[in-house]
Amino acid sequence: MTQRQSPTRSANGLAQPLGHASLRRANLALVLRHLREEGSCSRADIADSTGLHRATVSNLMAELLERGLVREVGTERAGAIGRPRRAVALDGSHVGALGMEINVDYIAVHGTDLSGRVLVERRIGFDAMGQGPDRSLAELGRVTRRVIGDMKRAGASPGGIVVGVPGLVDSGRGVVAFAPNLGWHGLPLADRLREELGGLRVPVTVDNDANLAALAEFTSGVAAGTADMVSLTGEVGVGGGIIVGGRLLRGADGFSGEVGHLPVDPGGARCGCGRVGCWETKVGFAALVRSATPDQAYGLDTVPTPDPEERVREIARGLADGDERTMGAVAEVGRWLGLGGSILVNLFNPRVIVIGGYFARLAEQLIPPAQAELEQLVIAGPAARCRFMASNLGFGAASRGAASMVVDHIMDDPTAIGSAPVAHNIAGQRL
Amino acid sequence: MTQRQSPTRSANGLAQPLGHASLRRANLALVLRHLREEGSCSRADIADSTGLHRATVSNLMAELLERGLVREVGTERAGAIGRPRRAVALDGSHVGALGMEINVDYIAVHGTDLSGRVLVERRIGFDAMGQGPDRSLAELGRVTRRVIGDMKRAGASPGGIVVGVPGLVDSGRGVVAFAPNLGWHGLPLADRLREELGGLRVPVTVDNDANLAALAEFTSGVAAGTADMVSLTGEVGVGGGIIVGGRLLRGADGFSGEVGHLPVDPGGARCGCGRVGCWETKVGFAALVRSATPDQAYGLDTVPTPDPEERVREIARGLADGDERTMGAVAEVGRWLGLGGSILVNLFNPRVIVIGGYFARLAEQLIPPAQAELEQLVIAGPAARCRFMASNLGFGAASRGAASMVVDHIMDDPTAIGSAPVAHNIAGQRL
Known part of the structure; x- marks a missing residue:
């Protein structure tokens, strides 16, 4: 043979x-x-x-x-x-792939079957930061059990779960090493979620939200299939996922793509992380709110902004009305987006930087100053031919990428699904 | 079959x-x-x-x-x-691999046979910046012809030449798009060198010097075999080569790893490239000379420093004597090395940053402040477990990497060497 x-x-x-x-x-x-x-x-x-x-x-x-x-x-x-x-x-219509994301103020769910047909898609408002890890895990468990039930009723039993978290994730052990905007340190999320699921024996994997969003962008976003691209989440924090030669960059520990705390201004403001002049203090959502609508802002850059949806709408209205303060604030964020983008282009030489989250909502006004600054600062200049593009995946990018990662896991190891006589498995693995 | x-x-x-x-x-x-x-x-x-x-x-x-x-x-x-x-x-003892590097003030040569046995190793002082592209190409051609003769006398006929250049290289076309420290723009180096070689029909490839140095570090340096690592050249310019998952990162156009002009200080000094606050203005050799031995320095950061070897020795003497100005200047460069390093660690999550060129010569004093700053600024902190290490390959790293790239090219396509009956080549390629 x-x-x-x-x-x-x-x-x-x-x-x-x-x-x-x-x-x-x-x-x-x-x-x-x-x-x-x-x-x-x-x-x-x-x-x-x-x-x-x-x-x-x-x-x-x-x-x-x-x-x-x-x-x-x-x-x-x-x-x-x-x-x-x-x-x-x-x-594989009976095999489900369940992608989840827990972020600062929501839990998102994206469930498909093995062919990618969407069975469940949901976004549940939840104050994960305020509730702390224990109550957040209980809520994540509750949502997961309910969604698994929904998927089973649709005929598909999940063959795996991937959970996205905004932070440094040790994927091999399923541990959230550090999620600054959630206040989580060393949280064994995979084990804890398995406990919450009790008798439901489904493999659980944890990954960084921005990495998962980058997978979704690469698989089905506006720049799908672009072998060298960077994807940026634009929320309270700013995360990055990097596709290099058609593959997600992981680095030695899976800690790559941490763009939010790049030191871009040694003379700048103090960041919520305790350092000075992090990129998040220039382009994070709280930074924009602080300069565009100062009466709505909190003190520190990474403190969650109340009612972010309303703040984005307010800023969009300000832009539509030609309000000078708002326009100036957005243009300033655009220039800093271009400066940070130039670091990414000098180092990775991607063809596209896809901007998600609130960046995508304000893309029309953000991209022109960002693109101009980028081409000014990149050493290869316009020859690097990298352009900013607004994501069209909305807030579901990470959970969508999580579901496609489950499908990939199953494709990589079909022996994890269902059962077959051990005699068939000549590789000697027990099932 | x-x-x-x-x-x-x-x-x-x-x-x-x-x-x-x-x-x-x-x-x-x-x-x-x-x-x-x-x-x-x-x-x-x-x-x-x-x-x-x-x-x-x-x-x-x-x-x-x-x-x-x-x-x-x-x-x-x-x-x-x-x-x-x-x-x-x-x-393959009769098959030669010729690695070359042309830099601001020298041409380096590293010739081996297919098994890696070193046949020729040479460093020739040459003012490439002052001489301009035409005379530099004539000199490169002269050196190459002589070295090919030497290798042939040693029994090995070169099966390929790779030339390293400090700049943005379009490797596919063999064109130096932009080499700021040489003043070259759009130079078709591969074609021009082939012309210089006349009847000698040897494949010529051009690549970025820092990429080639990274290959040499990965193959035979102090951190050889480390799957995720960054290599920094420390000369007049500062270049980077990045190994990701055991492979050289290239990006969409081969322009990746351009670390020298990362914008690290928007309030900083003007760089030779015309931008403000580039990393080179903080850690480039000219920046160190300017603050350690100001009477020896020129005005702009990237103007070549006269007699760099003597300047390095002078700084090393100052450190040995405990001269305060020198110690302060080196510590300051170390801190900026750590700041730029933290960008690389946040984005690539490498296990090692190998520092070459003058960085390696002053490593004992540069690494402690650099490592401390790195661990302070990296978002994963000491958990990222990345450390600076001094290269032991000296100034020959890029030409050594160039020779090993020739060997790889031959291994990838053995049909490019010698001749065999066309009938043997079932793939239908004429030789």
Whole structure:
């Protein structure tokens, strides 16, 4: 039997073959991804396209059928002559992918099936910062249980949950190392949520909200498919997710893309984090509110602004009315957006910077000064050909990215779904 | 015949098989890299380890033998029983890899054979900035022709040349888009060097000097093999090369890692590039000279400092003597090094920042304040576990990285070396 290995390469170019233990899993994933990309195919087509032996494909397909991840879709005839061949297609309508986000003042939910069909989409106002970690986890558990119930009623049992959090996340251990705007330190969120879910045994993964939003932008946003792009969340905090060569940049600990506290002005104001001149003190939502509508502002930059939706509408009205203070404040934020953007362009050389959250709402007025400042400050100038674009994913970007990450996890390891006889798993993993 | 494809994956996880046209080349590369990694092997071992059929391996090996890239190394017996099997090993002693660097005040050369054995290593003082592009190219051509002659006399004919330049390089076209410290704009260096070489038909590639230095650090420096690292050149300009997940970060145009002109102080001094408060105005060598030994300094930050070696020695003497002005100046550069480093850590989350050039020479005094400032400013604090380390590759880092890139190019496409009957090349490429 021929097995396909996916060699990975280090920077010095050495091919590193996978161990035998993960071969069968990799081959199952290969077949499943092929079906996702190509639609329905015969086993023979799959064998030809993947380079796997036909006997191997039949064997893998038997397992995927048993797990309910593919289904037979009748017969197709190869050309004018030849026997009709049975075709198979990706199924997974009974497998759910649940993406969640808990942020400063809301919990967002995005549930799909394996094909990406949206089953649940919800945004629940919740004062996570004020409620503290314990009550926030209880609420997250309550929302999750309810949504799992809704998805099951729609016929899909979640095969995984990914939760986005605005902070530094140790994804491997499922721990929120530090979420400054939530006041969380070393919170074992994955374990705690599993406890809240009790008997429901669903794999839980935690990730940074901006990373998840970047995945959603890369998968289905205004610049979808752009191999080198940066995505910025524009809320109370400003987070970044970075796509490099078509992949999410993670760094050594998964702490990459922390743009909010870049030191951009050593002579600037003190930030809520205790440092001076962080980018958030220039472009965070609280900074804009403070200069555009000072009577509505609190003292510190990262203290949550009351009723943010109303504040955004008020600023938009000020712009529409040509109010000078508002226009000046937005233009100033735009210039600082361009300055921080120039750091990102000098370092990452992306083709697009997608701006989400409140940035997207005020994009028409923010982008022109930001783009001008960017091209002035970037060392390659306009030759770097990077432009700001407003996200169209709204506040659901992170939970949408979380759901697509669940789908990717399942595609990477189809053996985590359902059950199949252990004898089928030649890689020796118990299911 | 079974052919191995190396599927590449996009961020959404779709496997993208290679076209048939590049399969044979990929398989030749696979076999060659396996030999580089494992040493001598029998054809049967290679077939088992790579998943290729034995007939395919024999066929590939015939081509590699004809191209002189492998050699027979006698027989080995597999265990106590069984017939003795002929083993093969990587050869390539007759194939040279020529790495060059042209910088503000020198040309550096690093020539090896395919196994990495150093054949030529040289540093030639040359005022590239003062001489302008035409005379610089003539000198580069003269040095290259001489070195190729030396390498040929040592038995190795260069299979490729990579030239490092301190600036923005369009590697695909071999054009230096902008090298601020050399005053070059839109210079087609690869074409011009090929002209200078006349009848010598050797592939020429151009790349950014800091990227090449980062490759050298990743391959053979103090932090070799660290999957997430940043390498900084410390010279008149400050360049950065970034390794992400074991690969060099390039960005959309190859313009990534441009750290020298990060805007770090909007209230700061004017930079030679015309902008204000660039990182180079804080940590570039001219900035240090200006504050440590002001009587030796020129006006603008990026104007070349006369006799830089003597200035470094003078500063080192000042530190050894406990001279307060010198110590204060170096500590101040250290703090700014930490501030810029914190931007890199917040964004890339590397494990190590390797500092080269003059930074390495003064590392003992620069690193403590830099490390303290870094841990203060990074949002993850000491949890990011990133440390500064002094490079031990000296001024030859970029040319060394350039030579290893040539070796990688040859490993990636062995069909570019020597000649073999076209009939052997089933991928249909003429040689």
